[in-house]
Amino acid sequence: MDFEKLKLELNLSVEQTLKYYEIIKYFEEDRASLLKDLEATGNDSKKEKNKLLQISYQYQEHVLENILNEEQKIIAHEFIKRYMPGVVDYSDELKAEVIETLALDSVQVEQYLAINNAFVKAFHDSHDKFHGNKQTASMYWNQYNESRKYALKKLFSQEQYAQYIELTTKESYRGQFSSK
Template identity: 50%
Template sequence: MKKYLIILLAFFAFSCSEQKKGRGIDFEKVKSSLGLSADQLEKFDAINAEFDADRAAKIEALKASGKMSKAKYIKIVKPSYVAQEQKVKPILTATQFEVYHEYVKRYMPFQSDYSDELKQEVITELSLDEQQAKMYNAVNEAFVKAYRDAHDYYHGNGEAAAEYWQQFDNNRKEALQKVFTKEQYAQYLELIKKENYRGKNEKG
């Protein structure tokens, strides 16, 4: 199996030195899509302000410690956005929250691929056995690494980002055809239609 994983990972070989810089979620841009009432808007803004201030304080403390890194940054912002989402949920209707949730998933920092939720759904819905699940996860990890490592080549160019994302995704699909049965692969193609391509949100 190790040899086979190496073959799969070879699909995504690419080198690059620059780390992607994290960007936060701009919740102002989703408000108009939610159709908030005056009461909802007041609560929504208050929650956003609370979590924005908390994240900013934690990030500044991390910078001051001299131990700033992408991994540590992610450990601050991702759990924070998840907690923020849960606090916002009770003030929204089910329809509003669905729009909000999709927005958060789409613009989560360092999230350039399909969501973890969708990837888990693939494992469950395709009834992947243990070996298939390990190989599926390995291929996805290789895809994400290859796309992020190519950052130098599409930095600041949305069109180039889309081209690289598509190139690596095609490689991923080739690899997954060797992991899945024909029926599983067809089901996989249907499941990934549930989320928009994330790489188009890359701004470099």
């Protein structure tokens, strides 16, 4: 994750900035150590690495909250959620927001969730084709996302689909491997 970018988005005071750098440095060193230990165990699969990183980033967010105001906490939460490793689909919060904002009926909710699950499964199933190649992974993500959009366009009314696109634009990065 690019914590310099987050720092700019947070618009920190001088005092906050000093504490921010201490926290970032601590967690970056801790993650490096944890990853080294994981590698030493021989159980350093991508899944295990992502699991370890996700826990570390979540804990880091919790520690950062101690120096942030309410608005900054929201920005930090969204940033960390956005760039969380191993996440290829829209957040649960966004999916719930789509369901609520689009006022989906029970049949639409069921189909919407099934379409999203199919997207995630297809992307994960093609993992061996792009493992380690972010450009190819992004190509697959975009291809499967277009298929998802096509299916949702049939499920939603024109107005609902336009709202869906508007809502999901804020999380269009997931799976596109734009994080550092």
